[in-house]
Amino acid sequence: MAISFDKAFGIHQHALTARSSRAEVLASNLANADTPGYKAKDMDFQAALNQAQNNQGFSLSRTNQQHFAVEIAPPGMVQFRVPNQPDTGDGNTVDVQTERNNYMENALQYQASLEFLNGKISGLLKAIKGESM
Template identity: 30%
Template structure:
């Protein structure tokens, strides 16, 4: 019996993505004036699609063994090599990074609100609806 639904695991992976995205954005902003620094970005959609297609399932040698499945979903960080904004080889667009940071913060807040709602529902069920 699962105590938590798949929604909790989906929200957990989405929060991992958001945290990684914020870390990458912060690194890009911090290296805005670093010569030859290449901006990084986070790709979650392509990795998520691969993970949906490739789920690891354990082989059971006896019916009494527990069955489990797992899918390792981790956002992929990659360098943006196709653009150049500064003469020193740096390709960080500070305006785009600040915009991405604000968008990511809103996304993070929505995920936290949804997670809090799920925990509130779970707490209500545990207390018997009181």
């Protein structure tokens, strides 16, 4: 009997993908905090999770097997954030404290999904070995 990892892992495997993509967007905001004219962005997590579950991402074709596979979020998933503070004169809308808070919250949720997956994997290993839970 084959094990269906999609059923065994549930939504957590897809949440990791969406959280990872959001972390990249938030890190980009932090990296560009001093870039004039940079507009802060964020991701619709629910849309990213649905995309990850349906595996509807865009991927670039590789011309060589040694190239990295790159996935690009569908248009509309990453959006500009409405600024919480008035313009400082350089057109940058990044609020560093907000970005740090969002990044840490996202990191904690990523860690929680990892812990859930770890528990699922431990349960599968016990089942495969025939151990009692």
